[in-house]
Amino acid sequence: MNGVVEAANKNIKKIFRKVIDNHKGWHEMLPYALLGYKTTVRMSNGATPYLLVYETEAVIPAEVEIPSLRIIQEAELSDADWVRKWIDQLTLIDEKRMVAICHGQLYRQRIIRAFHKRVRAKMFEIGQLVVKRIFPHQDEYKGKFAPNWQGPYMVHIVLSGGALVLSKMDGTE
Incomplete structure (x- = not known):
């Protein structure tokens, strides 16, 4: 609406x-x-x-x-x-x-x-390296001159519906 x-x-x-x-x-x-x-x-x-x-x-x-x-x-x-x-x-x-x-x-x-x-569906697998997009409404957003991406992260768990649980390179989720 x-x-x-x-x-x-x-x-x-x-x-x-x-x-x-x-x-x-x-x-x-x-x-x-x-x-x-x-x-x-x-x-x-x-x-x-x-x-x-x-x-x-x-x-x-x-x-x-x-x-x-x-x-x-x-x-x-x-x-x-x-x-x-x-x-x-x-x-x-x-x-x-x-x-x-x-x-x-x-x-x-x-x-x-x-x-x-x-729209193209993207399939992720456990162990795959990804970067996370920072959107303007998120707390991590630091202004228009800051980077748009965070990472790299590793896919830890793939949930139904395309959701992912990510972990940092040192293994913390």
Whole structure:
């Protein structure tokens, strides 16, 4: 879930950057930029964020000022017809959400398949010499000019799932 939020934030940042860089009155253009983001169909789930949150498609400002066929049709319905139409739309909401979920699952499977094409499994054996990568979030990290690797280490035990127990060259685990 965290990756999804980061991706959404990245897209919103891009939109903000374009609006701020290209317009002097960027604060007036911001609501339109956000509306565009909320009403654009996402590749990952096949639905707009607006539809998934508010359970209906957005009415864009142009449709309010210059009524579209959808607005005109809703305005000319009798109360009973409008209620019937609204109930029909409510029954379609679950179907739209299920379609979005299925689309999202298929998209996720495609991404996983593409990822697994590039990943190569590495098999380690007891006694093999390896080096250990130091990631920035680890305590051993000393800054950007420090080495990225520690070692050499010797593979002491190979656990299931690819985990390893390493020992230093003097034999301590």
